[in-house]
Amino acid sequence: MAFKKVVVVGGGVLGSQIAYQVAYKGFDVTVWLRSEGSIERAKPKFARWHETYLKDLEATKALIGTGTKLYPRGLVDDFENLTAEKVDELKVQADQAFESLTYELDMTKAMADADLVIESLSEDPKAKIAFYQQMAPLLPEKTVIVTNSSTMVPSAFAQYTGRPEKYLALHFANEIWKNNTAEIMGHAGTDQKYYDEVVEFAGQIGMIPLKLYKEQPGYILNSLLVPFLNAGEALYANDVADPETIDLTWSLATGAPLGPFRILDIVGLETAYNIVCMDPAAKDPKTTPGKIAKRLKEKIDAGKKGVCTGEGFYKYTK
Amino acid sequence: MAFKKVVVVGGGVLGSQIAYQVAYKGFDVTVWLRSEGSIERAKPKFARWHETYLKDLEATKALIGTGTKLYPRGLVDDFENLTAEKVDELKVQADQAFESLTYELDMTKAMADADLVIESLSEDPKAKIAFYQQMAPLLPEKTVIVTNSSTMVPSAFAQYTGRPEKYLALHFANEIWKNNTAEIMGHAGTDQKYYDEVVEFAGQIGMIPLKLYKEQPGYILNSLLVPFLNAGEALYANDVADPETIDLTWSLATGAPLGPFRILDIVGLETAYNIVCMDPAAKDPKTTPGKIAKRLKEKIDAGKKGVCTGEGFYKYTK
Incomplete structure (x- = not known):
């Protein structure tokens, strides 16, 4: 596993889903938030995903053996061999994920030893640039950064990250635990090594990696x-x-x-x-x-x- | 039933399917063809559709009660209440349709008393115009004309039909007995009365009528x-x-x-x-x-x- 510590930046609808899903899959997840107010707004979202995962996992028991494709694909790796006992284990996994999440306001502390930063801020290019510029000097050399931006391309921000070769897009869909697609797109300066690591990571967190070979506004x-x-x-x-x-x-x-x-x-x-x-x-x-x-x-x-x-x-x- | 005698013009892949389907649904069908050679080329196609209908009907027996949507929708009206006996009746209907088809080289004879002419010539605008001009004086006043053209719009030909108000497009898909869509599209001068008659007819021949309110190249x-x-x-x-x-x-x-x-x-x-x-x-x-x-x-x-x-x-x- 290339990445251990994952930092999710932003606790919005998508950011909170991503952070919880990554934690559900066993990674060490820190959610960096800008203020105490952001933490207060984010916490009910995490509680909601926790409940939703438990509910959807429980409902999956009734689907065992039906051959349906309408199961929460992000939650279950091997649906064919799923058992009720295995579902109960996954529910424990969902509980542990919820308890394991770390919320951090101090960016220096948040970024220390980060293997991967997932930026999921709102679609405001100036705010993204300011964030990247603030973060860049705090990161260890190893850190890979991905953006979840839907509407902007990574080449627009690569220069502000201090590590353009380790920067690319990893784009999630809403309701990530069911709609488990991850479109993966580098810019011209992304190093293939880190691209491949992100593809591998996407698979590890229960996503189906959808590979783009070059930048494309709107992805696929x-x-x-x-x-x-x-x-x-x-x-x-x-x-x-x-x-x-x-x-x-x-x-x-x-x-x-x-x-x-x-x-x-x-x-x-x-x-x-x-x-x-x-x-x-x-x-x-x-x-x-x-x-x-x-x-x-x-x-x-x-x-x-x-x-x-x-x-x-x-x-x-x- | 507004139409009784239907003349299909052209015995190509689509024309032959249309003629056979209309006959299968109990209409009196005449296929107008340009030459003895055209008749020789068309006959094996009709024999093929006849065999295909019988085969597909027989296969439908195994689908009874499965609730599948993948049955030949153009052949079966009431799939929910279908029985093996009813399928056998439909096979007789398919035999009768094959025997009932009239091939005609003489345009005057073909068009006599026609209620509906379905033009399914190849997509050659000059040939279509020449055909419409030749046919117009031979038609009784009542005759409605539809074109199956995929790539041209009825306004391009209306003036040559001698009855623009009774002229519109009725566009079929290939494998009409399974892909039973009929896009229905008038030009600005089409009378709503005849448009509605064609919509009704499309339903009577087992098609799902898809109504266009105005001309659109490429239909829907x-x-x-x-x-x-x-x-x-x-x-x-x-x-x-x-x-x-x-x-x-x-x-x-x-x-x-x-x-x-x-x-x-x-x-x-x-x-x-x-x-x-x-x-x-x-x-x-x-x-x-x-x-x-x-x-x-x-x-x-x-x-x-x-x-x-x-x-x-x-x-x-x-």
Whole structure:
């Protein structure tokens, strides 16, 4: 195991999931937080993941032998040979992880002897740069740094880390214990040795490593998803067909359970709106992006933001 | 039932499937063909569909009660209440359809008393125009005309039909008895009355009608599929990731059984190549379309054209 001590920077929704998952897999995890207030905000999240892991593990017992693929893949390595006893051991593992987490405000102490730093700060480039600059002189030479940024590429920050060759992206999905993908992407100056170590680490923490060979904004998933969703939105915003018909067409033709509008409801209409508004053409209501933005805004204003609010393009019952 | 006599124009792969399916559903079907040679080429296709329907119906018996969705949806209306006896009745229906088909070379005779003409000629706009011009004066006033064109829109031909208000597109998928989608699309001058009749007819012949409210090149499916496949091809051609990784990312994130490269193998790499070459940028090997075209061409030249040749991005065993 190349890494022993892992420091997670940030206790937000993703940061707290990452830290807890890494601890669940037996690593020594320190969560660096900026203030006492951050610790107070983070602790209920960790308590929530702890409960969720226990609940999802318990529910997995009923899935043993069913051959389903809908089990929490990040929690269970060998689902085929899972037993109820093994699940109980994993629950103990989840308890131990929760107790083992160290919260640290002092960056010098947090970074001492760190093998890996996982940066999961909010998507504010200035804040990220300031953080990297503050951290760089405190790190031992061995430390590898990864960023969980969704929207920025590692080359934008490599120079501030003091170790560009040991810096790359390790991008997680929300609900990491079920959606266990890890997109791994270096910048041009990343050393293959550290890239490979991060790939290995991703596997060790229960993720499926998805390797990118070069920098790509949006990684793999969003590079596919954005044009796909945009194509669906365009058909709808141009009044070519209904969301239900568009989804049905896709499902019938490709066997996919979800068409673009079901996926949009999961992604959330606010996120979809923010993405379409990145296109300057969205300001002109006569263009397709402008029509898409208008339609999404109407739904958002009506409180129909997707699965999260119980209704988006479809209605959901809890 | 608005339509009784249906004339199918063209005995190609799709035309013959359409004619046989319409006959299977109990309509009076005449296949108009241009020459004795066309009849000779079409007949083995009809014999093949006849055999395939009988085989697929027989295989459906083993699916009764399994709750699977992978049954030939175009052949069976009420799968939930299907019985072996009912399957045997459907096999008789398939035999009767095969015997009932009328082949006609004389266009005047073919079109006499036609309620619906389904044009399924090859995608040659000049040939289509010449055909419509020849047919228009021979049709009774009542006749509705639909085109199965995949790549052209009805407004391109409406003026040559002598009845633009009774002209629209009814677009089928290959293997119509399993992939039973029918995209229905009018042009600006199509009368809603006839559009609705065609929607009803699509349901009567075992298709799931997918309604478009206005003209859209590529209909719904290709409007989604082309940018989606292009996004996958771009990641691959720019060496961002492997086809396997790209497909895996999509499947893990969306639950879809097929990622872009599995779909490309089914569509066929020659079709994908022709689509990318429609982009003038494909001529420049430094552009993304140029890189995609080069990669596809290399595979095509190596005989790896997709599922049809046993290998494309993946290998297939028969």
